[in-house]
Amino acid sequence: MLNNLNIEDVLFLDIETVPQYPVFADVPEKFRELWEKKSTYFRNDEQTAADVYERAGIYAEFGRIVCISVGYVVQKKGERYYRVKSFYDDDERKLLADFNNMLDRFTAHPGKCLCAHNGQEFDYPYIARRTLINRLRLPAILNIAGMKPWDVKDKLMDTLQLWKFGDYKNYTSLSVLCAAFDIPTPKDDIDGSQVAGVYYGENDIDRIVRYCEKDTLAVANLLLRFRGEEIIPMDQMEIVP
Structure with missing residues (x-):
């Protein structure tokens, strides 16, 4: 499948999420x-729910999306470049409406697919939920309820699943x-666990966006490595407004 895939038909994706509220004290009583x-299920006897509230961002019922970045490979003068666009807004509904409209337009053409790392267990279901x-209405490519796994895998690719080779452990x-795979990554990136602090504490969405965009390039380069091809350097990443 990988060798027959047109790399320009793949939309690489990454999301950044945070808890719905800055601190546990702000959470409505019902959700507390x-x-x-x-x-x-995951805190120890010495921890309270407030102590582990920073983990709420990984659950769609308790978190929200603050950025979705997508990128694709293009050819220019015989050389590959990577174009990336980000959707971000304090209003999650607007962010998702804009992103989902773009996704429907992109995937309306035959052969188009998505690719994310751990997308099947995180990015894709989180966006859908x-x-x-x-x-909002689900974009067609994510409206997969009831579909067989083999009908989904070619549309929603996952570099983690490709790397597992059937290993579930x-x-x-x-x-x-x-x-x-010797894929360079920038040294100025924040860690995923720091996103909520940067968003709520520093109010620095631009830093989160840059981090998210670079992750999509890393996923694209990983898929290129899986195909035995050369990667795209960071300086050949073009940001689309």
């Missing part, structure tokens, strides 16, 4: 009680695979 129950919570991070 629900988080108390949810967090019992937040779309429904915001009372281990999670391998994007950063580990970039190191293994």
